[in-house]
Amino acid sequence: MASSAAPVLEIDDLLVQFTRRKGLRGRHVVNAVDGVSLTLQKGETLGLVGESGCGKSTLVRTVFGLNKPTAGSIRVLGETLSTLSPARRRAVQNRVQLVFQDPYSSLDPRLSVHDIVAEPLQIVGTYSKERVVELLADVGIGAENLRRTPDQFSGGQRQRIGIARALALRPEVLVLDEPVSALDVSVQAQVINLLIDLQAKHDLSYLFIAHDLSVVRYLSDRVAVMRAGSIVELGQRDQVFDSPQHPYTRSLLSAIPIPDPHLRPDSPRSVQRPAPTP
Numbered sequence: 001m002a003s004s005a006a007p008v009l010e011i012d013d014l015l016v017q018f019t020r021r022k023g024l025r026g027r028h029v030v031n032a033v034d035g036v037s038l039t040l041q042k043g044e045t046l047g048l049v050g051e052s053g054c055g056k057s058t059l060v061r062t063v064f065g066l067n068k069p070t071a072g073s074i075r076v077l078g079e080t081l082s083t084l085s086p087a088r089r090r091a092v093q094n095r096v097q098l099v100f101q102d103p104y105s106s107l108d109p110r111l112s113v114h115d116i117v118a119e120p121l122q123i124v125g126t127y128s129k130e131r132v133v134e135l136l137a138d139v140g141i142g143a144e145n146l147r148r149t150p151d152q153f154s155g156g157q158r159q160r161i162g163i164a165r166a167l168a169l170r171p172e173v174l175v176l177d178e179p180v181s182a183l184d185v186s187v188q189a190q191v192i193n194l195l196i197d198l199q200a201k202h203d204l205s206y207l208f209i210a211h212d213l214s215v216v217r218y219l220s221d222r223v224a225v226m227r228a229g230s231i232v233e234l235g236q237r238d239q240v241f242d243s244p245q246h247p248y249t250r251s252l253l254s255a256i257p258i259p260d261p262h263l264r265p266d267s268p269r270s271v272q273r274p275a276p277t278p
Contacts, residue, residue, distance in 0.1 A: 014072035034229035047220030101178035103158035156187035
């Protein structure tokens with residue numbers, strides 16, 4: 001449940017433009033992110049949904065400093081990133097970590113599990129083996145696995161290792177970029193429940209990016225719908241799913257198949273997010 005404190009992440013009227021070649025003689029400007037404003041409260045999960053190419057990935061890359069905003073601002077824990085010194089910006093951005101979509105390509109196959117999780121700790125000078133063991137235990141990976149390499153784990157286990165690495169610097173915000181889309185359905189449920197438990201244990205805030213609306217409804221407190229670089233609908237989870245206001249939102253809800261009819265957004269038995277495990 002979100003708190004009433006200041007947002008941990010604020011995106012204000014963000015514009016990200018790219019200039020692309022048009023034919024042989026001209027160029028045109030593309031608004032990849034077009035006036036997006038979002039806030040993420042402490043302890044909250046904000047689901048961000050939209051079709052491929054709508055601007056979600058550009059938005060995430062801009063939050064992490066990989067794209068330069070054309071206009072607008074991004075604040076993390078109350079600090080505007082564009083006004084900070086490089087050293088201070090890195091320190092603030094360490095409070096926001098990314099969990100990648102593909103657990104098969106996001107882990108260096110040459111490194112052991114120990115080295116993968118230890119790397120961010122070593123970079124900032126806070127490494128200890130005990131901390132690595134603690135992080136892995138948090139996600140259900142035992143210390144006996146420290147010297148194993150990623151190819152010796154299943155997809156779900158690899159994603160757990162990726163989550164442990166993301167938690168190494170004690171972030172307050174995790175950006176979860178389609179974190180379960182590459183996993184089998186049964187494994188998806190295990191990872192989602194792990195995320196709920198970790199959020200309660202560490203008081204984390206999640207920006208959860210996904211296209212599977214049943215997962216978004218299960219995990220999110222609020223939902224933002226993105227289309228062509230803009231947010232077209234934003235509201236409480238049940239409000240967006242039960243009474244969508246924008247035609248695009250309604251088309252998303254009707255077009256994405258969910259095999260179990262009881263999990264459909266219009267079902268009276270639609271899945272609800274449980275209270276976090278104590």
